[in-house]
Amino acid sequence: MLPPSALLCDVGPRDGFQFETTPIPTPLKIATVRALADAGVPRIQATSFVHPGKVPQMADAEAVLAELDLAGPTVFSALALNRRGVERAAKAGVRVVDLSIATNPQHARDNVGMTVEQGVAEAEAMLAMCREAGMQAQLGFQTVWGYAEAEDTPLDLVVELARRFADAGIESLSLADSTGRATPVSIRRRVRAVQAAAPRVPLVLHLHDTRGAGLANVVAALDEGIARFDTSLGGLGGCPFIPGATGNIATEDTAALLDAMGVRTGIDVPAVAAATRHLVHLLGHALPGKLYTLV
Amino acid sequence: MLPPSALLCDVGPRDGFQFETTPIPTPLKIATVRALADAGVPRIQATSFVHPGKVPQMADAEAVLAELDLAGPTVFSALALNRRGVERAAKAGVRVVDLSIATNPQHARDNVGMTVEQGVAEAEAMLAMCREAGMQAQLGFQTVWGYAEAEDTPLDLVVELARRFADAGIESLSLADSTGRATPVSIRRRVRAVQAAAPRVPLVLHLHDTRGAGLANVVAALDEGIARFDTSLGGLGGCPFIPGATGNIATEDTAALLDAMGVRTGIDVPAVAAATRHLVHLLGHALPGKLYTLV
Numbered sequence: 198m199l200p201p202s203a204l205l206c207d208v209g210p211r212d213g214f215q216f217e218t219t220p221i222p223t224p225l226k227i228a229t230v231r232a233l234a235d236a237g238v239p240r241i242q243a244t245s246f247v248h249p250g251k252v253p254q255m256a257d258a259e260a261v262l263a264e265l266d267l268a269g270p271t272v273f274s275a276l277a278l279n280r281r282g283v284e285r286a287a288k289a290g291v292r293v294v295d296l297s298i299a300t301n302p303q304h305a306r307d308n309v310g311m312t313v314e315q316g317v318a319e320a321e322a323m324l325a326m327c328r329e330a331g332m333q334a335q336l337g338f339q340t341v342w343g344y345a346e347a348e349d350t351p352l353d354l355v356v357e358l359a360r361r362f363a364d365a366g367i368e369s370l371s372l373a374d375s376t377g378r379a380t381p382v383s384i385r386r387r388v389r390a391v392q393a394a395a396p397r398v399p400l401v402l403h404l405h406d407t408r409g410a411g412l413a414n415v416v417a418a419l420d421e422g423i424a425r426f427d428t429s430l431g432g433l434g435g436c437p438f439i440p441g442a443t444g445n446i447a448t449e450d451t452a453a454l455l456d457a458m459g460v461r462t463g464i465d466v467p468a469v470a471a472a473t474r475h476l477v478h479l480l481g482h483a484l485p486g487k488l489y490t491l492v
Numbered sequence: 493m494l495p496p497s498a499l500l501c502d503v504g505p506r507d508g509f510q511f512e513t514t515p516i517p518t519p520l521k522i523a524t525v526r527a528l529a530d531a532g533v534p535r536i537q538a539t540s541f542v543h544p545g546k547v548p549q550m551a552d553a554e555a556v557l558a559e560l561d562l563a564g565p566t567v568f569s570a571l572a573l574n575r576r577g578v579e580r581a582a583k584a585g586v587r588v589v590d591l592s593i594a595t596n597p598q599h600a601r602d603n604v605g606m607t608v609e610q611g612v613a614e615a616e617a618m619l620a621m622c623r624e625a626g627m628q629a630q631l632g633f634q635t636v637w638g639y640a641e642a643e644d645t646p647l648d649l650v651v652e653l654a655r656r657f658a659d660a661g662i663e664s665l666s667l668a669d670s671t672g673r674a675t676p677v678s679i680r681r682r683v684r685a686v687q688a689a690a691p692r693v694p695l696v697l698h699l700h701d702t703r704g705a706g707l708a709n710v711v712a713a714l715d716e717g718i719a720r721f722d723t724s725l726g727g728l729g730g731c732p733f734i735p736g737a738t739g740n741i742a743t744e745d746t747a748a749l750l751d752a753m754g755v756r757t758g759i760d761v762p763a764v765a766a767a768t769r770h771l772v773h774l775l776g777h778a779l780p781g782k783l784y785t786l787v
Contacts, residue, residue: 199677347752381711382494382753409745409782413708416676443782450704457642458677487704487738 200424202461206240206401207233207448210261211276213433215245215254216444217480223257227264229476230273233430234265236468238448240272242295242427246282262289274335278309283323287330293368294327296320297337300358301350304340317358324365336362337371337403341387342379352387356394363395369425370398374414377407377443381417388421403427404446406485411446412454419460426451431473431484447486449473467492495719497756501535501696502528502743505556506571508728510540510549511739512775518552522559524771525568528725529560531763533743535567537590537722541577557584569630578618582625588663589622591615592632595653596645599635612653619660631657632666632698636682637674647682651689658690664720665693669709672702672738676712683716698722699741701780706741707749714755721746726768726779742781744768762787 210230214221230243243265249256258275265273267290274293277283286294298316299305305313320336327334338358343349359370372391379387384402391400402418404411404426415426432447452464466488473489505525509516525538538560544551553570560568562585569588572578581589593611594600600608615631622629633653638644654665667686674682679697686695697713699706699721710721727742747759761783768784 380749380752407782407786408748409742410707410749412705413711413749416708416712447704453703454675454705454708457675487702491702 199419199458199460200422201459202463203419203424203426203455204239205448205452205462205464206242206272206274206425206427207238207429208242208403208427208445209233209429209431209433209448211242211245211255212427212445213429215252216434217254220254223260225479226257226261229430229472230261230265232472232475233448233469234271236465236472237463238271238469239463240274243273243275245276245278246285247276247278258285259289262291267292277323279319280323280326283326283330287326287332291332293333293335295335295337295371296323296327297339297371297373298358299340300338300355301340301344303349304344313354313358317361321365324367328366333368335369335371335401336365336367337373339373340375341372342374342383343376347378347380348383352390355387356390359391359395359398363398367398369401370395371401371403371427373403374405375403377405377411379404379414380410381413384414384417385421388418388423392421399425401425401427405443406432406446407443412451415446415451415454416458419455428452430469430486431476431489432486433473433476433484444485447473447484447488449488449492450486453488453492494714494753494755495717496754497758498714498719498721498750499534500743500747500757500759501537501567501569501720501722502533502724503537503698503722503740504528504724504726504728504743506537506540506550507722507740508724510547511729512549515549518555520774521552521556524725524767525556525560527767527770528743528764529566531760531767532758533566533764534758535569538568538570540571540573541580542571542573553580554584557586562587572618574614575618575621578621578625578627582621582627586627588628588630589618590630590632590666591618591622592634592666592668593653594635595633595650596635596639599639599645608649612656616660619662623661628663630664630666630696631660631662632668634668635670636667637669637678638671642673642675643678647685650682651685654686654690654693658693662693664696665690666696666698666722668698669700670698672700672706674699674709675705676708679709679712680716683713683718687716694720696720696722700738701727701741702738707746710741710746710749711753714750723747725764725781726771726784727781728768728771728779739780742768742779742783744783744787745781748783748787
């Protein structure tokens with residue numbers, strides 16, 4: 198039994214563009230976000246508020262958001278990784294902020310030089326700021342299906358963190374397979390454990406297609422009642438801080454598969470494919486998605 | 493409940509090489525087949541007996557087979573599409589012949605200029621020849637999940653054909669998603685219908701990853717009790733006679749996913765990935781598989 202509909206969030210303008218080594222002109226970012234919104238993608242992670250010295254590609258976060266209709270029907274979210282980022286998001290008029298914490302102790306040390314607990318404390322402070330500013334917050338757990346090895350992230354810790362944040366007023370909880378190590382079997386196991394710990398929190402899966410199992414994992418998750426997924430047009434993206442973490446599952450491929458299985462997404466697949474083709478042309482390299490060359 | 497083990501057949505040396513536009517030297521074909529066998533791939537479709545004028549890439553079928561240990565533990569099969577092909581297979585000492593018929597009336601007309609019934613009669617004659625020559629035969633049904641559109645191949649016809657061949661002494665029945673139009677939902681529906689019609693015949697799925705759903709379809713099929721799949725190293729291949737039909741699911745990606753889910757394949761994934769890398773280097777173009785750049 199699959200859910201009747203699913204909500205996709207295109208994270209390409211953030212998770213994707215961030216991965217590109219050449220600077221993307223701000224107008225192309227805006228055009229891409231708009232094309233996705235026009236194609237019926239209901240939620241788009243438009244940018245991130247990170248230190249411009251660390252991620253120069255995202256230095257134009259305010260400029261991108263200034264050109265979007267933040268009060269319209271499409272949800273434009275933005276990632277914030279520290280309190281300064283939340284401040285900037287509030288000032289930019291963002292309605293939904295995406296927060297993200299490490300759940301794998303080694304990944305926490307390697308990526309942000311913090312313990313998981315330090316990251317949690319920071320996220321709690323950021324959540325309080327979001328509440329105060331009247332912004333919704335999605336909380337993301339990184340590398341839930343493993344960092345250096347499959348499932349080397351302690352499930353007990355993931356469950357404990359889910360329980361801790363379940364009543365913290367988050368809009369949703371995103372579980373990321375940042376390294377593409379999940380399988381349909383481990384998706385079911387970990388999703389069930391988190392659902393049991395936080396039954397009233399909407400869950401979102403953020404899947405990378407590093408090993409080609411992304412859509413298989415979507416189908417297993419749908420069967421477990423998950424109806425929200427992060428995707429990126431053309432499968433754009435990756436994570437420059439996690440070796441081998443290639444792109445997200447492709448928006449158009451995911452939407453087409455869901456539609457073909459009777460799970461409505463409201464997304465105009467050929468329109469997303471056209472946006473991907475335009476981007477491929479301008480970026481000068483192919484993307485891993487399949488459908489953009491076919492439809 | 494997934495089966496404890498699965499049997500993969502690498503069809504790259506046939507379905508893959510056939511798709512390459514530049515001639516592959518016979519020694520490279522032999523080396524590829526041997527590398528797959530050495531990597532523990534239990535069954536390999538090594539070549540096809542087709543008219544050398546129609547498919548020049550396969551003109552060296554006898555030369556390839558002459559260099560393989562046809563009596564050893566690895567099964568080396570060969571495709572035959574007419575009686576002349578079966579004769580050549582018998583002469584070459586092949587133990588298992590792969591036969592293949594159209595099940596979609598339009599595809600039958602477009603591809604071989606025959607009706608489905610004419611193809612069936614031809615296959616029955618070929619099966620009789622295989623029996624007489626002491627060769628096992630796998631029968632393949634083409635475009636079971638659709639030709640021009642998803643599921644435009646009548647399921648009633650597929651079921652009737654499965655019933656008709658169920659007691660014809662075939663070694664196995666292969667159901668092909670030649671156009672990559674299957675979804676986990678339609679995989680379950682059509683597999684169940686064929687299982688009900690031919691409960692004692694081992695079923696094999698031949699899946700193309702045209703739309704990225706290949707591994708999702710494998711997982712759905714495993715859950716329906718299917719434990720045999722055709723794959724190709726690196727996702728090599730396609731079908732030059734079906735527009736948009738890109739490569740098979742990749743052997744190493746499939747084996748790695750199955751192993752990670754506890755379904756044994758006996759395949760040395762890094763060894764297959766190494767064979768793919770060697771091939772990519774020699775062919776001069778990338779292949780759609782994911783793992784060969786990672787392991």
